[in-house]
Amino acid sequence: MxxxxxxxxxxDQNRGIGKNGDLPWRLKKDMxxxxxxxxxxxxxQKQNAVIMGRTxxxxxxxxxxxxxxxxxxxxxxxxxxxxxxxxxxxxxSIDSALTIAKELNAENVYIIGGGNIYNQCIDMMNCKKxxxxxxxxxxxxxxxxxxxxSTFQLIKSSEIINEGNDxxxxxxxxxxxxx
Numbered sequence: 269m270x271x272x273x274x275x276x277x278x279x280d281q282n283r284g285i286g287k288n289g290d291l292p293w294r295l296k297k298d299m300x301x302x303x304x305x306x307x308x309x310x311x312x313q314k315q316n317a318v319i320m321g322r323t324x325x326x327x328x329x330x331x332x333x334x335x336x337x338x339x340x341x342x343x344x345x346x347x348x349x350x351x352x353x354x355x356x357x358x359x360x361s362i363d364s365a366l367t368i369a370k371e372l373n374a375e376n377v378y379i380i381g382g383g384n385i386y387n388q389c390i391d392m393m394n395c396k397k398x399x400x401x402x403x404x405x406x407x408x409x410x411x412x413x414x415x416x417x418s419t420f421q422l423i424k425s426s427e428i429i430n431e432g433n434d435x436x437x438x439x440x441x442x443x444x445x446x447x
Contacts, residue, residue, distance in 0.1 A: 270366070270393070270394040271366040271367070271369060271370045271377055271394060272377070272394045272395075272396045273319070273366065273369075273376075273377035273378065273379055273389070273394060273395060273396070274376065274377070274378050274379070274395070274396060274397040274398065274399060275378070275379045275380075275386060275389060275390070275395060275397070275398045275399070275400075276302060276305055276306060276378045276379070276380050276398075276399045276400075277380075277381065277386065277398065277399070277400050277401070277413050278291070278293075278295070278298055278302075278400070278401035278402075278403060278436075279400060279401070279402060279403065279412075279413045280292070280293075280403045280405055280406050280407045280409065281402075281403070281404065281405060281406045282406050282409070282412070283412045283413040283414075283415070284406070284407055284408075284409025284411070284412055284413075285381065285382070285383060285386075285409065285411050285412060285413050286327075286381075286382060286383065286409060286410065286411035287407070287408055287409050287410050287411070288410065289323050289326065289327050289382075290327050291327075292407035292408065292409055293403060293405075293407060293434060295401070295403070295431050295432075295434060295436065296431065297429055297431055298401045298431075298436065298438075301401065301438055302380075302401075305378065305399050306318050306335070306338055306378050306380070307336075307337045307338055309375040309376070310375065311375055314373060314374065314375040315337060315338055315339055315372075315374060315375065316338050316339070316374055316375055316376040316377065316378060317338065317339040317340075317341055317368075317369035317372060317374035317376070317377045317378070318335055318338045318339070318340055318341070318378050318379075318380050319341045319342075319343065319359075319362070319365045319366075319369065319377065319378070319379050319380070319385070320340075320341070320342055320343065320379070320380045320381055320382070320385065321342070321343050321344075321381060321382045321384060321385045322342055322343065322344040322346070322349065323382050324380060324381040324382045324385070325340075325342045325351070325356075327382075333352075333353060333356075334351075334353045334355045334356045339355075339357070339368075339369065339372045339374055340353070340355065340356040340357070341356070341357050341358070341359055341365045341368055341369060342356060342357070342358050342359070343358075343359055343360070343361070343362070343365055343385060344358050344359075344360070345360055347360075357372075362379075362385070362388055362389060362392070366394075378399075379395075382411060383411040383412060383413070386413055386414055387414050390414045390416055390419075391419075393443075395443065396442065396443050397420075397440060397441065397442050397443070398416060398420055398440070398441040399438070399439075399440055400413075400438075400439050400440075400441065401436050401437070401438055401439075402436060402437050402439055403434055403435075403436040404428075404434070404435040404436060404437075405433075405434050405435070416441065417441075419443060419444055420441035420442060420443055420444060421441060421442060421444050422439055422440075422441055423440050423441065423442045424439065424440040425437055425438070425439050425440075426438035426439070
């Protein structure tokens with residue numbers, strides 16, 4: 269059986285997610301939401317796994333890596349890439365990362381970026397949900413989240429959150445079962 273996973277992302281009105289390898293905004297409540305989703309488990313003995321590309325790993329400030337209380341799996345084609353962390357595993361493909369997450373007995377598996385990884389994962393049938401922070405603004409971005417609304421349906425929305433000059437909403441989409 270394939271390991272199911274969810275995507276976690278924040279986008280602007282144009283599905284922009286990044287600029288020059290970094291987030292185009294700083295939203296405290298979104299960062300807390302991300303942490304809550306990716307760390308909370310039902311079984312307190314287990315951890316979730318977060319799978320990310322190397323560029324996403326590099327964009328996390330060193331003092332925050334690896335992301336605590338989660339199995340961190342970094343996708344890289346460079347076999348010699350030094351993660352500088354014994355609590356982080358590298359993988360050379362999405363499938364091998366999912367296998368590692370399963371071997372680690374992760375309760376949930378979350379793909380957290382970046383753009384190339386999202387593009388590879390969005391059409392995989394074991395991609396079951398998208399946890400998306402939709403920012404009601406447009407930013408200058410060079411990385412974008414793929415179109416998904418034809419194959420996923422909105423199942424949950426938060427209240428609109430105001431932070432600084434930005435308004436945003438936490439939404440959850442679920443894959444439409446097409447038999």
